[in-house]
Amino acid sequence: MDKYLNNKEELLFDLIEQKQFDQLSSDEKQLVLSLITEEEFNLRKMLISTAPSTFEDEVAIPAPLVIPQSSTTPFWKKPIPLYQVFMAAAIVAFLWLVIPLNQSGADTHTEYIVQTDTVEVEKWQIDTVFQTTEKPIYLEREVVVDNTIQPTQKEEPRLLLPGPSSPIYLNENDISNNGSSLSGENSSALLPAFESENIGFRNL
Amino acid sequence: MANAKNTYKLSDEDLMARLIDTGEHDPITELYARYSQRLLGFFMKMFKGDLPKSQDFLQDLFIKIYEKRHQFKTSKKFYTWAFTIASNMCKTEFRKAPLESIDNHPEVTAKFTQDTDEVDRKYIQNRLKNEIQTLTDEHRTVFILRYVEGFSLQDIAEITETNLGTIKSRLFYATKKLAHQLKDCQPNNTSYYG
Numbered sequence: 001m002d003k004y005l006n007n008k009e010e011l012l013f014d015l016i017e018q019k020q021f022d023q024l025s026s027d028e029k030q031l032v033l034s035l036i037t038e039e040e041f042n043l044r045k046m047l048i049s050t051a052p053s054t055f056e057d058e059v060a061i062p063a064p065l066v067i068p069q070s071s072t073t074p075f076w077k078k079p080i081p082l083y084q085v086f087m088a089a090a091i092v093a094f095l096w097l098v099i100p101l102n103q104s105g106a107d108t109h110t111e112y113i114v115q116t117d118t119v120e121v122e123k124w125q126i127d128t129v130f131q132t133t134e135k136p137i138y139l140e141r142e143v144v145v146d147n148t149i150q151p152t153q154k155e156e157p158r159l160l161l162p163g164p165s166s167p168i169y170l171n172e173n174d175i176s177n178n179g180s181s182l183s184g185e186n187s188s189a190l191l192p193a194f195e196s197e198n199i200g201f202r203n204l
Numbered sequence: 205m206a207n208a209k210n211t212y213k214l215s216d217e218d219l220m221a222r223l224i225d226t227g228e229h230d231p232i233t234e235l236y237a238r239y240s241q242r243l244l245g246f247f248m249k250m251f252k253g254d255l256p257k258s259q260d261f262l263q264d265l266f267i268k269i270y271e272k273r274h275q276f277k278t279s280k281k282f283y284t285w286a287f288t289i290a291s292n293m294c295k296t297e298f299r300k301a302p303l304e305s306i307d308n309h310p311e312v313t314a315k316f317t318q319d320t321d322e323v324d325r326k327y328i329q330n331r332l333k334n335e336i337q338t339l340t341d342e343h344r345t346v347f348i349l350r351y352v353e354g355f356s357l358q359d360i361a362e363i364t365e366t367n368l369g370t371i372k373s374r375l376f377y378a379t380k381k382l383a384h385q386l387k388d389c390q391p392n393n394t395s396y397y398g
Contacts, residue, residue: 002370002373002374002376002377003373004369004370004373005369005372005373005376009376010372012376013372013375013376016379039390040383042390043383043386043387043389043390044379044380044382044383046328046389047332047351047379047382047383047386048351048379050325050328050329050332051332051336051347051351051352052351052352052354053325053329054329054332054333054336054352055245055248055249055333055352056329058245058248058249058253059245060244060245060248060255060258060259061241062236062240062241062244062259062262063259063262063263065232065233065236065240065263065266066263067229067232067266067267067270068267079274
């Protein structure tokens with residue numbers, strides 16, 4: 001590891017590169033001679049001036065350049081500038097938003113998909129109907145029952161019984177026997193039929 | 205395809221921008237045509253002139269550039285960025301397999317015994333080239349980037365991902381070490397090298 005040059009050494013370095021010893025000022029000569037001799041200064045100067053022509057005889061012809069196919073980067077490995085990535089993302093987002101709106105009109109493809117979806121829903125509905133018919137449904141409801149008791153036996157028609165075997169003889173003087181019979185009345189049908197023995201006239 | 209034919213008119217950074225956008229091969233091919241020679245030279249300097257290894261590293265470098273094109277900032281220079289990747293590749297390689305010391309090569313050390321009176325520019329160049337390889341990886345990298353490839357100190361700091369003070373320090377000590385190793389190459393006429 002070379003140590004860094006101090007100020008004098010750095011100045012000496014610059015002087016060797018830039019000037020001949022004869023061209024140095026007295027101060028510069030004094031500085032140079034404090035570090036190296038005049039001969040060494042000239043030697044170093046000679047070396048660096050000879051160096052460019054040192055390799056003149058080494059002239060070689062380069063072989064033709066061959067870039068192997070593997071060095072050619074395929075397009076998917078090529079670096080993409082950042083702004084192009086953002087532009088692509090913006091275009092995708094724009095299309096994502098715009099394309100569904102544009103397809104709201106008559107589009108055969110879209111309609112076909114909708115029809116297919118409808119068929120699937122219809123099948124599902126048939127299955128639902130089948131299931132609901134198989135299951136018993138219990139319903140609760142209030143039923144009002146009329147508990148009124150109706151007579152089950154018909155009352156026998158009440159008939160008037162024939163009169164007593166021994167007729168009542170009333171005062172013939174007071175009672176005229178010229179009256180009309182009740183059976184001749186029209187309203188007699190409304191009267192229940194009485195049997196003769198059940199009438200109060202019956203003999204007790 | 206009409207655009208592909210016009211890639212040579214575009215700047216490095218525009219080519220990279222097109223490469224990032226399209227992933228087409230035309231921009232990377234054009235960049236390869238512009239810089240492959242220099243980058244191959246860099247790898248060869250770093251790997252002691254090992255051409256096959258340098259060719260492999262050059263191919264790997266441009267494949268990395270193609271694969272990591274999205275990491276490139278068009279506000280920065282392509283050339284510096286490419287050298288940053290190249291420098292990191294060398295650093296990783298040096299960690300895995302440190303370079304063999306140059307002292308083990310007799311053909312190189314033999315040159316050191318030559319008579320210093322015969323010093324000429326070529327000889328110094330060869331000596332310097334060999335001595336550069338003896339530097340540490342960090343010193344060698346900054347020395348080559350600065351004095352061979354001609355990058356500015358600021359660019360080297362970017363390429364090696366260090367600060368300016370560290371770069372100056374590494375260059376200073378690298379030059380000091382080279383001067384010590386090449387002491388026998390003392391120039392008699394300094395203006396010749398200026």
